[in-house]
Amino acid sequence: ALAAMTRAFTEEGLESPQRDARFLLQGLLGIDGAQLLSASSRPLGTAAEIVSDGVNRRLAHEPVSRILGRREFYGRMFTVTPDVLDPRPDTEAVIDLALDIIRSSGLSGRPLRIADVGTGSGILISTLLAELPDATGVATDVSLAALDVARGNAERLGVAGRIAFVATSGLAGCAGPFDLLVSNPPYISGAEIAGLEREVKDFDPLLALDGGVDGLDVYREIARNALELQCPLRVILEVGSTQADAVESLFKAVGARPIGRRLDLGGHTRAVAMEIH
Ligand code: GLN
Numbered sequence: 001a002l003a004a005m006t007r008a009f010t011e012e013g014l015e016s017p018q019r020d021a022r023f024l025l026q027g028l029l030g031i032d033g034a035q036l037l038s039a040s041s042r043p044l045g046t047a048a049e050i051v052s053d054g055v056n057r058r059l060a061h062e063p064v065s066r067i068l069g070r071r072e073f074y075g076r077m078f079t080v081t082p083d084v085l086d087p088r089p090d091t092e093a094v095i096d097l098a099l100d101i102i103r104s105s106g107l108s109g110r111p112l113r114i115a116d117v118g119t120g121s122g123i124l125i126s127t128l129l130a131e132l133p134d135a136t137g138v139a140t141d142v143s144l145a146a147l148d149v150a151r152g153n154a155e156r157l158g159v160a161g162r163i164a165f166v167a168t169s170g171l172a173g174c175a176g177p178f179d180l181l182v183s184n185p186p187y188i189s190g191a192e193i194a195g196l197e198r199e200v201k202d203f204d205p206l207l208a209l210d211g212g213v214d215g216l217d218v219y220r221e222i223a224r225n226a227l228e229l230q231c232p233l234r235v236i237l238e239v240g241s242t243q244a245d246a247v248e249s250l251f252k253a254v255g256a257r258p259i260g261r262r263l264d265l266g267g268h269t270r271a272v273a274m275e276i277h
Contacts, residue, residue, distance in 0.1 A: 001051055002025055006018050009059070023064050024055070027068040028054045028068070029051070061197075061198035066203055069081065074092050077156075079152055081145075082205070083145035087123045090238075090264040091184050093238070094238050094271045097260055098180060099131060100260065100262075102132070102180070110179075111135065112132060112135040112136075113136055113138075113176075113177065114128055114136070114138075114178065114179065115138045115171055115178045116137060116140070116181075116183065117140055117181065117225070118142075118184065118208075120141065120149075120208055121150060122149065122151070122153045124182045124184060125137045125139045125150070125159075126150070126157050128182065129163065130157050130158075137162060137163045138171075138178075139165050140165075140166045140170070141167065142168070146208075150165060171229070176230070177233075178231065179233070179234065181222070181226060181235045183236075184238035185219060186209050187216070188209045188240070189212070189214050190212065216243070219237065219239075219243075219250050220250060223250050223251050226254065226256065226274075227276065233277060235276065237271065239269065239270065241264075241266070242268075247272055248272055248274065254276065259273045260273035
C-alpha cells in the first residue's frame with residue numbers, strides 16, 4: 001500500500017510524496033512506523049477502504065493534516081478542522097521569539113497576561129500557556145467555529161481554564177492590561193490569493209488568509225489595538241516572507257520600537273517583535 005501511494009502521489013506531482021504516504025497511512029491506520037513496515041506486506045482488509053478514501057483525498061490535494069484532523073505544533077498535537085488555518089511549522093518562530101523576549105526582558109515566572117489575536121486553532125495561546133504555567137490569556141477570533149476548535153485544543157492541553165475566548169475582531173472590547181500580544185494574522189494580499197497552491201487555496205479558510213489589498217490590513221488593526229491599550233506591551237507577530245520591514249514601519253508609526261526578529265526554516269524573517277509605551 002505504501003509503495004502504491006508513494007507512486008500515485010509522485011504522479012500527481014505532490015511536493016513530498018514519500019513523507020505524505022507514510023504519515024497518511026500511519027495516521028489512517030493508527031499505527032507507528034515499525035507496524036507500518038510489517039503491515040505493508042500483509043493484506044489490509046477493511047483498512048483498505050479507509051486507506052483508499054485517504055489516498056483519494058490527498059490526490060485531490062487535501063493536506064495530510066486535514067485528512068487526519070490533527071497536526072503537531074511545537075511538540076504538541078492539535079485538532080484541525082475546515083474552520084481553522086492548518087498549523088505551519090514556520091509559525092513556531094513566533095513561539096521561539098516570544099519565549100526569547102520573555103527571558104531577555106526578565107519576565108520569566110511572572111503571571112503574564114497574553115492576548116492572541118485571530119487564534120484559529122489556538123496553537124499560539126495554547127502553546128504559550130503550556131510553556132508558561134503562570135500565564136493567563138485572552139484568545140480572540142471573528143469565527144465562532146474557530147473559537148470552538150481553539151477551546152477544544154486548549155482543553156486537551158489542560159490550559160483552557162487560563163484562557164478567555166472572545167468572539168471579536170482584533171482586540172475590540174477586550175480589557176487590558178496585557179504584557180504580550182501575539183498573532184499570526186491573515187497576511188496574503190488580494191493579488192497573491194489566486195496564485196496559492198491548491199493545498200492552501202482549496203482547504204484553508206479564506207478568512208484566515210486574506211489580509212486585504214496589500215496584505216497588511218490586520219497588522220494595521222493590531223497596531224491600533226496596541227496603541228489603544230496604553231500599557232507597556234510587547235507585540236510578537238508572524239509576517240509574510242517579504243513583510244517584516246513594512247510591518248515594523250506600521251508599528252514605528254504608532255510609537256513602537258522593533259526589539260527582535262526570527263527566521264523561518266526557509267531563511268526568511270517570519271516573526272517580528274515590537275515594544276510599545
Ligand atoms: N493563530 C492561528 C495560527 O497561527 C491562526 C492564524 C490564522 O488563521 N491566520 O495558525
